[in-house]
Amino acid sequence: MSLIEINNVKKIYNPGENEVRALDGVSLKIENGEFVAIIGQSGSGKSTLMNMLGLLDKCTSGEYYMDGVDVSKMDDDELSDIRNKKIGFIFQGFNLIPSLTAKGNVELPLIYRGMKKAERSELSTKALEMVGLGQRMDHLPSEMSGGQQQRVAIARAVAAKPPIILADEPTGNLDSKSGAEVMKIIKDLHNGGRTIILITHDNEIALEAQRIIRIHDGRIVEDKTNP
């Protein structure tokens, strides 16, 4: 049983004459512990695929199994629950809540999991130390650099120990030094046993992954193992 299995997934905007087929029949299997890069140019449909895989959006048609469970027919609250327990998100724009401190941001998914305060505090502290921000836990996002903010976002993604990390252009907004740091952390996470799905337009970054899936016009055009 694959960790993720999608069959013939379509996402069609404006059905009818001016329809846009963002995803046009994508089928894909991802196994536990894989490091997969999904690569494509802007407009290729890779972000739509990422939103679909991350259960942030609903597909027009097709099937989606996670751990063998059909998640394509779940309601809003059930999807929230799955996202909370199984997926850690790393976004290009960090998506931190500006009014919360680094620690407050990292604790968010733990709060929604219903975790007690002491446990939350312990896990978030550990996660922030892991990304090298043990000294900046009480800083607001506005008081940190882009690289630091992205590391907070990574800490948030991993704090609840979800099996899947979904990273959407994680280095897109960062300078090369910070980008390298972030990539190193992601690779470490993979080495720690996590399944990583990395979405990027950058071939060089994609080369860090074990498996590279190329997407073009809403279809998978290449799926190869990185030698």
Next chain:
Amino acid sequence: MSIIENIRIAIFSIKTNLMRSVLTMLGIIIGVASVIAIITVGNGGKDYIVNLINEMNSNTVTLQVASNAETDEYITSEDINKIKNVDSISYVSPMVYRFCSASSSENKALCFIMAGNADLKQLMNITILKGRFFTADEYRNASNVCVIPEIGAMTMFGKMDCLGESITIKVNGQSRVLKVIGITNTDITATSGDTSNTVERFEERAAELEGDFGESMSSTNMIALVVPCTVTDQLIGRSGLYQMIYLSSNDSSQLASIGNAAKNILYARHGNFGSDTYSVVNMESYANLADKIINILTTFIAGISAISLVVGGIGVMNIMLVSVTERTREIGIRKALGAKTSAILLQFLTESVILCLIGGVVGFILGVALAAIVAAFAGIPIAIKLSTVVIAVGFSSAVGIFFGIYPARKAARMLPIEALRRE
């Protein structure tokens, strides 16, 4: 997501947009303050008036014969004797009001006559300064005597001490010379429960009475006299038939029961059970009436001020909608991280309820202060009741929930991806 967490988020958000939050709360503050001020002043005024009424003649019950009753249903002297036999009834007297002209050797005046038997002294709480009240014998014999208030004495004789002087009264063309046997300082017209409009009636009658004077009454003096009702009976030409009696008990808790006892005796003696011929009026019923009127007024005015609460509530809704729009991205992030619809709903609902509750508390304090100022000017006490506090808190949280639900639902139902895309 615990309630405490939500409250923390809400307070943080209110603090971040302090100016906006305060302006929003202002609507709630004004609404709650006006409702509370009106209810508090209303309650205080009610207590004050009810106390005032209870202080007046609180031991006296008035029993009236309906105005459309037949003459044979009127209360007779024998009825009064029977009523007096009831154990708990201490005093009973007929009560006859009459307007007439009066003259002394010195002056003339319009005269308000109040007539009854010897019990009238106790029933009306008449204090005698000089001389005495008329006796039961003088009542029986229809002696030509009267008790005059000191103001009347000054009017008629130009002096206080007028015991033994004579006053001539004229009713229906018949005249009678009365001897002054007592002087009182009791304001007779004020102590009689049913004569609040005496002066008005007095003035209405003035024109009719002018004939008895035979001259203009433009500079009319007015006096009041207390006489035995047997005297007025003779003047009117109707013996021992009365339309109103006063009764009292030494035990004020017995008021309702003595009124009913007297009524039952009358119905039994006149054989007209089932009719509405006799009715009891005591001060308690006046107090209840005043209570009712003030309640209606208070509710009415409070209702009008509640409109400002609705306006304030719409302000809260408006600000919450702005808040939702501003934080669409935050909602998206929270949903992506696993927030359920209910968690988002609760978060925004908490914020609007807290906004309204703070407004409610401030409004309550302001309202009580306002009431205290108004009450100080009006000379009435203020009465803060637990129910008022409950109304203030309940009202403002209800406004918060009612006007918060729409924006909160709007926030909670967003798809995470739609919310995340919004900048």
